[in-house]
Amino acid sequence: MLSPLIALLERYMPLEPAERQALQELANQPRRFPAGADLVLEGDRPKEARLLLSGQAFRHKTLADGRRQIMSFHVPGELLDVQGLFMTMDHSVCALTPCEAAVIPHPKLVAMFEAHPRLALAFWRMNLVEGAVFREWMLGIGRRDAYARVAHLFCEVLIRLRAAGLSDGARAAFPVTQQHLSDALGLSAVHTNRVLQQLRGQGLLSFSGGELVVMDWAGLQAAGEFDPAYLHLSEAN
Amino acid sequence: MLSPLIALLERYMPLEPAERQALQELANQPRRFPAGADLVLEGDRPKEARLLLSGQAFRHKTLADGRRQIMSFHVPGELLDVQGLFMTMDHSVCALTPCEAAVIPHPKLVAMFEAHPRLALAFWRMNLVEGAVFREWMLGIGRRDAYARVAHLFCEVLIRLRAAGLSDGARAAFPVTQQHLSDALGLSAVHTNRVLQQLRGQGLLSFSGGELVVMDWAGLQAAGEFDPAYLHLSEAN
DNA sequence: GCCCGCATTTAACCCAAGTTAGCGCGATGC
DNA sequence: GCATCGCGCTAACTTGGGTTAAATGCGGGC
Missing domain, CATH: 2.60.120.10 (Jelly Rolls)
Known part of the structure; x- marks a missing residue:
C-alpha cells in the first residue's frame, strides 16, 4: 500500500x-x-x-x-x-x-x-529535493520571462510525472486549470493563456482537458532553458 | 566555537x-x-x-x-x-x-x-525553516509588488539578524549592495533604487553603507504585509 | 435538451517595472 | 595627486505583462 x-x-x-x-x-x-x-x-x-x-x-x-x-x-x-x-x-x-x-x-x-x-x-x-525545486521556481519567477517560465514548468511536470510512473513518454494527466498554472508561475490567467497559445502554435505541446502532450521535447526544453539536474532524479546516494 | x-x-x-x-x-x-x-x-x-x-x-x-x-x-x-x-x-x-x-x-x-x-x-x-523562507520569498516574488517586496525583505532581515544576536533593536549591519537586493527580489537595480527612496522618503527606514536602520517598524511591517510566523522563531518543539 | 457555471479565449487599454545611458562621488591604488 | 572602479542615483523611454470586460465554448445536472 x-x-x-x-x-x-x-x-x-x-x-x-x-x-x-x-x-x-x-x-x-x-x-x-x-x-x-x-x-x-x-x-x-x-x-x-x-x-x-x-x-x-x-x-x-x-x-x-x-x-x-x-x-x-x-x-x-x-x-x-x-x-x-x-x-x-x-x-x-x-x-x-x-x-x-x-x-x-x-x-x-x-x-x-x-x-x-x-x-x-x-x-x-x-525533503531536500523539494527545496531544490522551490529554488528553481524562485529563479524562474524572479528572472525568467513568461514564455520560458511556462515551458519550464511543463518540462518539470512531465519529468516528475514520468518518474512517478504516471506517464509513459510524452503524455500525462495534469489536471490543472490555466488559473492554477498562473498561480504557480506568478502570472495572470490572461497572459498564461497567451503564452500557452504561443507554445501550441509552435507545435511544442498541447494542453487541454487536463492532459499534457509534449510534441517537441527538445524544443520545449530549449524554450524553457530546462536542465533537469535540480530534480536530482538519477543521483544515487 | x-x-x-x-x-x-x-x-x-x-x-x-x-x-x-x-x-x-x-x-x-x-x-x-x-x-x-x-x-x-x-x-x-x-x-x-x-x-x-x-x-x-x-x-x-x-x-x-x-x-x-x-x-x-x-x-x-x-x-x-x-x-x-x-x-x-x-x-x-x-x-x-x-x-x-x-x-x-x-x-x-x-x-x-x-x-x-x-x-x-x-x-x-x-532545514525546514529554510524551506519555509523559500516559500515566503516565492510568494513575494510571484505575487507582491516591488514596494511590498522590498519592505518585506527588510523586515525579515532585521528579525533574523536580531535572532542571531547581530542586532539589538532597529539597527543592523546588512552589507549588501542594491544589486544584491535586486537579485534577491527579482527586480532591476534601477527599480530597487526607486522603491528604496520611497521607503526612505516615508521615514520607514534608512539603508546605506551596508547598514539598515528601521525607523518605523509598524509602518515597514504594514508596507511589506509582513507576518513573521513563517520564520517559526518562537515555536518550541 | 436546456440552463447554469466554470474555463478558455479575445480585445483594448494601461501601468509597473525594465532598459539604457549618463553623472557624481567616495574608496582604492599607483 | 590623478586615474579607475564600483556603487548610488537620475532621467527618458520602452515593454512585458496586468486589468477589465465581454464573448465563446463546454460539461453536468435535472
Whole structure:
C-alpha cells in the first residue's frame, strides 16, 4: 500500500528488509479527500503526517486579498506535511484530483526515525529535493520571462510525472486549470493563456482537458532553458 | 566555537549534555573565506559540510546570461550545504563579508546523526525553516509588488539578524549592495533604487553603507504585509 | 435538451517595472 | 595627486505583462 513511497525512497537508497518492514508498519486505512479539499491546512499544528498515496495535490500560500502562489505539485509517495512534525503549517496543501492519503501519527514516525536513522536521512533527502525545486521556481519567477517560465514548468511536470510512473513518454494527466498554472508561475490567467497559445502554435505541446502532450521535447526544453539536474532524479546516494 | 549552531538548535530543542558534547566534537580549525569568495560551488559534490561560524553569506543560482537570483541570506550557525550530504550542489553560496566556516567531513556528521537521531531531527528542522523562507520569498516574488517586496525583505532581515544576536533593536549591519537586493527580489537595480527612496522618503527606514536602520517598524511591517510566523522563531518543539 | 457555471479565449487599454545611458562621488591604488 | 572602479542615483523611454470586460465554448445536472 505504501509502495509509491517505497519506490521513491528506494530510487536513491537500497532499503534493508528491516527498514522496508518498518515502513510497511506505517500503513493504515487511507483517508480519502475529494478534489478541491484541503489535505493540510495553514495555521494547523497537526498531530499526524499525511502521505499522499494516490491522486495529485498542490501546495500554496494565499494572501489576504486572494492573490495566491502555488509552490509545488505533488505526486503519490510524497509526505505532504513534514513541516508539521516540528512546527505550525505556514501554508496549505489542496487536492487537485480525488486523493488518498495515509495518516500517520507523529509519534509513530518519530519512533521509526529513531529506530532507523537511515530512514530519517532518506526522508530528509526527499525533503531536500523539494527545496531544490522551490529554488528553481524562485529563479524562474524572479528572472525568467513568461514564455520560458511556462515551458519550464511543463518540462518539470512531465519529468516528475514520468518518474512517478504516471506517464509513459510524452503524455500525462495534469489536471490543472490555466488559473492554477498562473498561480504557480506568478502570472495572470490572461497572459498564461497567451503564452500557452504561443507554445501550441509552435507545435511544442498541447494542453487541454487536463492532459499534457509534449510534441517537441527538445524544443520545449530549449524554450524553457530546462536542465533537469535540480530534480536530482538519477543521483544515487 | 560552535556556539552559534548550538544557540540555534537549542532555541527549539533543549539539548542533552551528550548531544551538546557530540556537537562540540564536530569543531575543528575553521576555514576563512574573503568577502566575495564562494563557500559552496554549484556542480560540486562535496565530501564535507560547511557550517557558517562568522560573517554573512548568500545562496544564489545564476543563469547562463548572468541573470541571477539570490535565494537566501545566511547568518552564523547555519549549515550551508546540507544538500551536499546527499547530492550534487545545484547552486552556490557566496560570502558577503569575510567569513569563517567549520568544514565537517560527511562521515563525521552522519555518524553523529546515527548516534543521536534527535540531532538529525534538529538539523532537519532548521532545514525546514529554510524551506519555509523559500516559500515566503516565492510568494513575494510571484505575487507582491516591488514596494511590498522590498519592505518585506527588510523586515525579515532585521528579525533574523536580531535572532542571531547581530542586532539589538532597529539597527543592523546588512552589507549588501542594491544589486544584491535586486537579485534577491527579482527586480532591476534601477527599480530597487526607486522603491528604496520611497521607503526612505516615508521615514520607514534608512539603508546605506551596508547598514539598515528601521525607523518605523509598524509602518515597514504594514508596507511589506509582513507576518513573521513563517520564520517559526518562537515555536518550541 | 436546456440552463447554469466554470474555463478558455479575445480585445483594448494601461501601468509597473525594465532598459539604457549618463553623472557624481567616495574608496582604492599607483 | 590623478586615474579607475564600483556603487548610488537620475532621467527618458520602452515593454512585458496586468486589468477589465465581454464573448465563446463546454460539461453536468435535472
